[in-house]
Amino acid sequence: MKTNHIFSFIIASVLLASCGKKNEQAQQAPGPMPFPVEKVVKQDATVYQEYTANLEGRQNVEIRPKVNGFIQKIYVDEGQQVRKGQILFKLETNTLNQDASAAKAAVNAAQVEVDRLKPLVDRNIISPVQLETAKAKLAQAKSTYGSVAANIGYGTITSPVDGFIGSLPYKEGALVSMSDDKPLTTVSDTRVMRAYFSLNEKQMIDFAKTFKGESLAAKLKNVPAVSLLLADNSEYDVKGKIETVNGQADPETGTTQFRAEFANPQAVLRSGGTGIVRIPVEVKSTILVPQNAVLDMQGKQQIYVVGSDNKVKSRIIKTNGVSGLNFIVSEGLQEGETVVIEGASKMKDDMQIVPQPKQPTAETAQNASDKDSAKATVK
Known part of the structure; x- marks a missing residue:
């Protein structure tokens, strides 16, 4: 008999301990957690493409030499602001100066020949054809001299526009030519x-x-x-x-x-x-949801919708651009539905939550008040 009493006492103790643990676990089991939610409404939005x-x-002008030569002087630096007509580069023109002297001498010689033949033609001593030939040679000599003189002028390179200097790939002493791939600047x-x-x-x-x-x-x-x-x-x-x-x-x-x-x-x-x-x-009358509410799941966009029993269900949506901090939803949501706007990464299907409606900010309340005032004014 005594053994039976001891055995009954042990069983009762075990049952009491088990019930205590169950009650403790029940007390420790968390209930539904609160999550911010928002009701879907249609509204106007600005989308940015x-x-x-x-x-x-506005003007991006490449500066290139019109003659071949060595860079004798660079008058500007990278990033410097310059004005139209300001000198940028000076090319060495010693060879051109020699060519100009020779061309000038040819002009003088041709002019002397014309001056010598003119009185002879006037006195009918020689044919006028000889004088015309001499004049043609004089014109050719002047043209050659003008071309050489122009090339000497091209040795001084000025800015064609107001602006800022870009990079300077060539340094003083470098040989540059009209056929170079890179411009001077x-x-x-x-x-x-x-x-x-x-x-x-x-x-x-x-x-x-x-x-x-x-x-x-x-x-x-x-x-x-x-x-x-x-x-x-x-x-x-x-x-x-x-x-x-x-x-x-x-x-x-x-x-x-x-x-x-x-x-x-x-x-x-x-x-x-x-x-x-x-x-x-x-965009008129469209559905917006916060970007924080949307999860990217293997290339698809997912959001959690709250049911009437406060249980959430995942749903795939399609978006068409952004407006501020919101996605513009083109498919997957209807006006009047409620979505979880924060903590979506903690959700799973059929999870029960305590919905916490989003409280309007002072700015939102002011905007709504302004709209109501505007509507009243229109009426």
């Missing part, structure tokens, strides 16, 4: 910068459909001011304008080149640089 661009000055007028970018055939069709106009020139007039992203991802503080578009696509690449222009009063932009031209496009 972005294109990589190469930057050049480049002078860039960077007061207005040109951004060149290209659209492929599909992008060109979208562009033509987006902006109204019976011609490309008319469509360009309806394109709003564009912005420029710099290499450090900052936005250039001066807006630009698309000025021209090539009327014909490149037959090799199928792309069409555009040109936007930006004022450059602070010399922030430099020739040879790159940037990203952003064209704003207004």
Whole structure:
């Protein structure tokens, strides 16, 4: 009997310990966690179409010698600002000076011959043909001298435009010629910068459909001011304008080149640089979701939708560009649905959460108030 009592006591102890552990585990089991959510609504948005661009000055002039010779003097340095007509280089012209002296002597000799023959023709001693021949030789000698003198002038090289000096690949004493691959330097007028970018055939069709106009020139007039992203991802503080578009696509690449222009009063932009031209496009009544709410899963974009039982379900969506910090959703979501906007990486299907509606910021509340005031004014 005593053994039975002991055995019963052991079983009861085990059962009590087991129940205690279950209760403890139940108490420790976490309940549904709170996550920020947002109801999907349709709204107007601004989408930016972005294109990589190469930057050049409004004038980008290559400076090349018109005569062969040694660089005797370089009057400028790389990056220096110069004015139109300012001397840039001086080429050695000693050989040309000798040629000029010889050409000048030939002119003098031809002139003496003309002067000698003229009175003889006047007295009918010789034929007028001899005088005309002498005059022709004089004209030829003067032409030769003029050409040599002009070449001497070409030895002094001046800037054809206002701008900034580019690289100087040649040093003083270097022999340069008209056939060299590299120019002596480049002078860039960077007061207005040109951004060149290209659209492929599909992008060109979208562009033509987006902006109204019976011609490309008319469509360009309806394109709003564009912005420029710099290499450090900052936005250039001066807006630009698309000025021209090539009327014909490149037959090799199928792309069409555009040109936007930006004022450059602070010399922030430099020739040879790159940037990203952003064209704003207004989209009416579209669905936006925060970029933080979207997961990239093996090339597909996934978002979590909250059901009526507060359980989440993953859903594949398609987006069509960005607007600020939001994706523009083209497929996969309907207006009125609720999505998780933070912590999507912690989600899994059928997980129950405590939805925490996103609280409007002061700026959002003010914008809504302004819109309501505007509507009241219109009425």
